[in-house]
């Protein structure tokens with residue numbers, strides 16, 4: 001008995017019961033989703049977030065930002081950091097190139113030089129409203145004094161441009177992913193700079209993906225790969241090897257890349273090495289994100305919650321309804337598609353769907369419910385086992401009963417046959433009608449006896465009581481006996497039995513059982529063939545086997561039944577509607593007996609074109625159970 005899958009079981013139950021099962025599963029999935037939502041998966045989520053950024057192929061910048069680096073080569077050429085005089089000179093040239101803004105993002109007060117030079121530089125900076133000096137500090141409201149530098153730079157107002165990193169919040173891995181837009185209402189430098197091109201970002205409410213965090217407004221940085229912004233070395237500007245026109249209408253950010261201070265660098269989604277990206281490239285990324293107003297947009301909580309619940313429901317459904325292999329394939333396929341869609345949405349629209357929780361939910365729910373499924377399945381197979389046991393007991397009782405009955409019927413039938421023989425041998429007293437009646441009695445009792453011996457054999461097989469009585473014998477002798485015995489039956493239908501028997505060595509076999517096998521084949525050939533046809537019986541030796549074939553020109557066997565005709569009680573649908581009698585046991589017994597001899601029996605047939613039954617028996621002695 002085949003165990004139905006849990007899915008079939010639900011499909012077979014009534015509609016309200018089905019809905020109840022699905023509702024329970026949905027509630028369970030929601031509970032699991034709620035539990036999983038409690039787990040802090042920030043680290044995993046940020047890793048998946050970084051992966052999405054890293055795998056972005058098509059990236060463009062606004063093209064509005066230029067970087068100028070004070071590099072080790074600059075230090076070499078200037079014999080130290082460029083002093084206030086050098087800085088003034090460069091600033092003059094830069095201003096002449098008409099950029100939109102110039103930003104100093106390093107501690108300008110540390111530059112060497114005479115007080116005069118310093119004042120001149122400070123004067124130049126403060127007299128141009130498009131020259132900014134950035135500070136990493138974000139003073140509290142009321143403490144804005146700290147944004148001013150000591151004399152002679154005291155006329156310069158610095159602008160906050162802090163670096164943010166996930167140090168104590170979110171992923172806690174010190175990677176910079178977010179930027180500060182404002183702190184206690186004070187606007188940060190990237191916003192001011194971006195507003196020079198895109199005035200709408202002046203109002204943080206217009207910034208895509210902005211969110212409040214304590215006293216700040218923030219958004220995520222739409223990072224570009226390191227090196228995406230054009231840059232030049234400070235010394236190139238000093239020796240005039242740059243084309244100044246490249247700075248026209250641009251934001252020029254001047255900073256250091258000296259590998260001396262960790263504060264000059266950030267860790268990025270691309271890399272976690274300490275000098276992954278310079279501070280000024282970070283400023284460029286922040287400003288550029290705002291110019292394009294393309295901060296990644298984190299999907300609202302409810303979207304993530306729906307996805308988490310849907311995947312949990314699906315995982316439960318898969319565990320409880322599908323075969324484990326199929327289930328795993330579908331689950332992995334779904335999670336893979338979900339990931340692919342999440343990545344695509346991020347690349348195309350900058351939509352950030354939470355991935356960690358749904359992915360984890362898929363697997364957690366799946367593995368959490370496997371034991372539950374095992375318990376259910378175990379209980380069911382136990383029930384089926386019990387049912388099966390009962391059924392086989394009933395089956396055994398039935399077979400025993402039939403065998404007993406059949407055995408008891410054998411004697412009276414033998415007596416009927418004896419008596420009919422006696423009557424038939426009397427040539428005188430019977431009228432033609434009486435003779436015909438007695439003939440019918442004899443024929444019917446023959447059929448009955450055949451049927452009974454089939455049933456008895458079947459009973460023996462069921463109780464494994466068939467014994468082999470092996471003898472060494474020529475199978476051709478058995479075949480000839482069988483043909484002779486059936487000649488009369490064939491003659492009635494004017495069927496000609498042609499035999500082509502090759503001389504063979506005697507083999508070990510149980511002649512009684514083989515006689516039954518071959519009789520059944522010849523008898524079927526006669527029984528199912530139309531009148532005036534031929535039956536060919538052949539025997540030959542092939543390799544180490546004796547091959548016997550019985551071919552007829554009968555109706556053949558439909559292709560869809562070829563696999564069934566050796567099954568017990570099977571009768572073709574074509575013959576069931578005819579007068580031809582049979583129990584459906586003949587070929588079952590033939591196969592069983594042949595296989596007891598370690599032989600094979602099979603049929604080749606085409607519907608409407610006759611059938612050929614083949615029996616192959618091993619020749620060597622050892623091949624047969626003696």
Ligand code: ADP
Nearest residue numbers: 524525528556565571572582583584585586587
């Ligand atoms: P039955 O008592 O019905 O003959 P068998 O087990 O001997 O039972 O055969 C099973 C079925 O195989 C038959 O009912 C018949 O449909 C089909 N069959 C067997 N031999 C032939 C044959 N020579 N030609 C066509 N059909 C056959």
